[in-house]
Amino acid sequence: xxxxxxxxxxxxxxxxxxxxxxxxxxxxxxxxxxxxxxxxxxxxxxxxxxxxxxxxxxxxxxxxxxxxxxxxxxxxxxxxxxxxxxxxxxxxxxxxxxxxxxxxxxxxxxx
Amino acid sequence: xxxxxxxxxxxxxxxxxxxxxxxxxxxxxxxxxxxxxxxxxxxxxxxxxxxxxxxxxxxxxxxxxxxxxxxxxxxxxxxxxxxxxxxxxxxxxxxxxxxxxxxxxxxxxxx
Numbered sequence: 001x002x003x004x005x006x007x008x009x010x011x012x013x014x015x016x017x018x019x020x021x022x023x024x025x026x027x028x029x030x031x032x033x034x035x036x037x038x039x040x041x042x043x044x045x046x047x048x049x050x051x052x053x054x055x056x057x058x059x060x061x062x063x064x065x066x067x068x069x070x071x072x073x074x075x076x077x078x079x080x081x082x083x084x085x086x087x088x089x090x091x092x093x094x095x096x097x098x099x100x101x102x103x104x105x106x107x108x109x110x111x
Numbered sequence: 112x113x114x115x116x117x118x119x120x121x122x123x124x125x126x127x128x129x130x131x132x133x134x135x136x137x138x139x140x141x142x143x144x145x146x147x148x149x150x151x152x153x154x155x156x157x158x159x160x161x162x163x164x165x166x167x168x169x170x171x172x173x174x175x176x177x178x179x180x181x182x183x184x185x186x187x188x189x190x191x192x193x194x195x196x197x198x199x200x201x202x203x204x205x206x207x208x209x210x211x212x213x214x215x216x217x218x219x220x221x222x
Contacts, residue, residue, distance in 0.1 A: 004153070031209055042201065043154075043213045088153050096161070097142040097205040098169065101153030 002027050004091050006102035014110050016078050021105045023072040023089035031092040032072045033099065034063050036085045043088065046074075079109045113137050115214035117202050123220045124192040132187040132217050134202030140212070142205040143185040147171065147198040148216075154201060160185055192221045 003026040013019050023032070031050055035043040047056045049065035049072060056063050060083065062075045072089055086106045090099035118133045136143065141162045146154035146169075156169030158177040166177045174196060176188040189196060202214040 006153075009151075033211065042215050045211070048210065090153070092209060096144070096156075096159050096167070096169075097209060097211075098144040098156050098159045098203075099146075099154070099211060100156070100170075101146075103151070103153050 002029070002091060002093060002100045004089060004100050004102040006089055006105050008105060009103060010106045010108075012108045012110060013076075013079050015080055018078065019076050021074040021076075021087055021089075021107075023074070023102055025070050025072075025089075025091045025100075028067070028070075029091045030094060032065050033090045033092070034072070034074055035088045035090065037088065037104070038085050046087075076107070079107075081109045081111055083107060084109045115202055115204055115212050117200075117214035117217050119217060120215065121218050123222065124189070125222050126193060128189075128192050130189050130192065132189075132200055132202075132219070134185045134187065134214060135183050136185075136204040136212070137183065138204060138206065138212065139182060140204035140206050141182065143179070144169070144203050144205075145175070145177065145185070145187045146201045146203065147196075148201060149198050157187065157200075189219075194221050197221045 005024045034046040047063040052067040054065045060077045065072045086104045088104045090101045115136045144159035145157040148154045155171050160166045160179040200217045
């Protein structure tokens with residue numbers, strides 16, 4: 001059974017600081033997704049990582065994937081208040097094309 | 112192109128009532144899925160479909176039924192609602208490149 005673990009579950013950080021969210025998963029998968037969710041809203045796709053060593057960047061967010069370690073990271077650079085949200089990683093089960101999600105990391109960026 | 116749509120947005124039921132959550136997509140995607148999201152948790156897969164006429168169970172299928180008579184529609188039926196089914200429900204579809212598209216969600220309360 002595929003399990004996905006994120007940590008930390010809650011992160012309070014000051015504007016301008018850097019931090020990393022970690023996502024571990026238990027079985028091999030070809031695709032890892034990162035999503036952002038604002039309160040009361042649906043999921044917004046941030047990144048899809050397809051292969052070992054993949055790195056993608058968008059603004060202050062950078063995601064990477066190490067398939068051998070079954071680990072993905074989401075790095076936040078010089079955080080700003082607008083990044084406050086809950087971030088989820090999710091791993092694809094190929095046959096179903098459905099996702100197994102981590103529990104989410106609630107990020108709060110303090111001015 | 113409306114993407115993935117869900118109705119209703121909000122619903123309150125009494126224990127024992129039945130109802131159907133509607134999901135439709137206009138992107139001609141074969142793969143569709145239903146998730147539930149409980150507070151402080153990631154999304155969990157209820158049922159999924161790999162094409163019209165084909166459905167299967169996810170992680171938490173008990174108390175829910177699905178059918179897929181057309182490519183566009185994937186309704187989720189609650190047979191006899193229970194308070195434990197109070198949750199936010201998301202429908203998603205997936206294209207041939209494994210991109211995932213989520214609907215806006217249905218917030219369900221069972222009293």
